[in-house]
Amino acid sequence: MRVGNKRLNILSKVVTIAILLTCVYAGGSNKEVYAAENNNEMNQSYRRANIQVGKIKPCDFLNVRSGAGVRNSVVTKVYTNDTVEVLEKNNNGWYKIKPANGTIGWVNGSYVQMQGDxxxxxxxxxxxxxxxxxxxxxxxxxxxxxxxxxxxxxxxxxxxxxxxxxxxxxxxxxxxxxxxxxxxxxxxxxxxxxxxxxxxxxxxxxxxxxxxxxxxxxxxxxxxxxxxxxxxxxxxxxxxxxxxxx
CATH class of the missing domain: 3.90.1720.10 (endopeptidase domain like (from Nostoc punctiforme))
Structure with missing residues (x-):
């Protein structure tokens, strides 16, 4: 009986320790996930807050190209008073934009009036x-x-x-x-x-x-x-x- 009790006590302790370790690990994992979600949300909020918006100046239409220059292929077109997101500005004066249709490309920056300017x-x-x-x-x-x-x-x-x-x-x-x-x-x-x-x-x-x-x-x-x-x-x-x- 004494030997059986000893084995039972040892088994009980092992189970308890395993449960505790599982809880600690799960808690740490949840914290990491929560922190990652929080950071992701903060990054998204930061990106939203820093979006630059432009409006297309008067023109018949403006070609949006695959690269920053007229030799690149046309991927879509934008028109007078279209509102676009300005994602990047090239040092040659071309802007990388995202129009309402979602097709990202490049346009001559002289045709874009930055909102707020x-x-x-x-x-x-x-x-x-x-x-x-x-x-x-x-x-x-x-x-x-x-x-x-x-x-x-x-x-x-x-x-x-x-x-x-x-x-x-x-x-x-x-x-x-x-x-x-x-x-x-x-x-x-x-x-x-x-x-x-x-x-x-x-x-x-x-x-x-x-x-x-x-x-x-x-x-x-x-x-x-x-x-x-x-x-x-x-x-x-x-x-x-x-x-x-x-």
Whole structure:
């Protein structure tokens, strides 16, 4: 009986150790799989976040080729305003792209407008316009003056657009309101023009929006170029519209 008990105890210990080793191994394996899945998901998220997108510029069509050059065979075509993923840029100016049909190939990069490029240019110009407007603070109002020593309202906006962004605006506020794209008051961006009417019978004043519900403008005789809130009682009451020029 004692020998049988010893054998039973030994067998029981062996089974217990085997079970424990299996659990440890399985646990480690699960951790490795979980880590691998996590890394894969992170890599996919990283790749998604870093996808470069381009839009095809106006053309009849653009050949997508098997390599970076015109001597390579055509694998598919893309057309004006098609959106493509830009996978690679060759030093000869060709881009490796993936169109909507999934056929990867190469195109001349001069036909691809990278999305965000134009927005960055607009932001840079808007900043220059606003920065130049700030430099005019304190200069006196003078009817018909367009700077650099004095301004009327539209003379100020014309001056900053011309000298900061090389954009020539019409001379008067009534003409400037007909330029650009109309934007709502809730979607104003720095550099937009804001228009007012003190008579209710047409535009009588223009200012340059600088963000935070504020504008820089040249108000009236006896006052200097200054900052005002477009939501103040007077300007809120006389507000008419706004235009994005860039």
């Amino acid at each position: 134009n927005n960055n240019q607009v932001c840079d110009k808007s900043k220059k316009i606003v920065d130049l407007a700030y430099k005019q603070l304190g200069k006196p109002y003078s009817w018909g003056a367009n700077g650099p020593n004095s301004f009327d309202c539209s003379g100020l906006t014309s001056y900053v657009y011309k000298n900061a962004a090389s954009v020539n605006l019409p001379r008067t506020s009534r003409e400037q309101v007909n330029v650009g794209k109309t934007v709502s008051k809730n979607n104003l961006k720095a550099g937009d023009l804001v228009f007012f009417s003190s008579t209710g019978k047409g535009i009588t004043h223009v200012g340059l929006y600088i963000g935070g519900s504020k504008m820089i403008h040249s108000p009236k005789p006896g006052e200097n170029v200054k900052i005002d809130n477009i939501n103040s009682s007077y300007y809120s009451r006389t507000y008419v519209t706004a235009k994005s020029i860039l």
